[in-house]
Amino acid sequence: xxxxxxQIEDAFDSAVSxxxxxxxxxxxxxxxxxxxxxxxxxxxxxxxxxxxxRRRAYQYIDAADVxxxxxxxxxxxxxxxxxxxxxxLASLTRIQRIAVWKASLENAKRPGRxxxxxxxxxxxx
Numbered sequence: 001x002x003x004x005x006x007q008i009e010d011a012f013d014s015a016v017s018x019x020x021x022x023x024x025x026x027x028x029x030x031x032x033x034x035x036x037x038x039x040x041x042x043x044x045x046x047x048x049x050x051x052x053x054r055r056r057a058y059q060y061i062d063a064a065d066v067x068x069x070x071x072x073x074x075x076x077x078x079x080x081x082x083x084x085x086x087x088x089l090a091s092l093t094r095i096q097r098i099a100v101w102k103a104s105l106e107n108a109k110r111p112g113r114x115x116x117x118x119x120x121x122x123x124x125x
Contacts, residue, residue: 016067019060019063020064022060022064023061026046026060026064030042043057074101078105085104085116088100096124100124107119
């Protein structure tokens with residue numbers, strides 16, 4: 001069983017790494033206006049190239065920002081395992097993100113969006 005659990009953990013780690021890379025790449029394309037070569041706006045770019053709505057692209061970008069902040073403090077195995085768990089942290093400052101994530105880890109081994117939202121409500125309001 002431990003071998004299967006290691007495979008699951010590796011899959012989660014790979015998913016977080018992929019999410020981070022996708023968010024960073026989308027941010028670079030947006031910030032450097034690289035989309036302008038073939039598209040009139042970032043929104044059109046993500047829709048036409050990736051069949052993605054603007055909101056979803058920004059969720060990936062926000063997730064990368066949050067992961068970068070949390071990675072400075074937490075080990076890989078402690079990082080969020082899904083993009084949805086990161087969403088409640090996107091609007092917070094770096095310090096707040098770290099505090100809320102720490103509280104989330106104290107409440108659950110693998111915090112999901114609900115746990116993070118509750119920790120945010122408890123700490124930030």
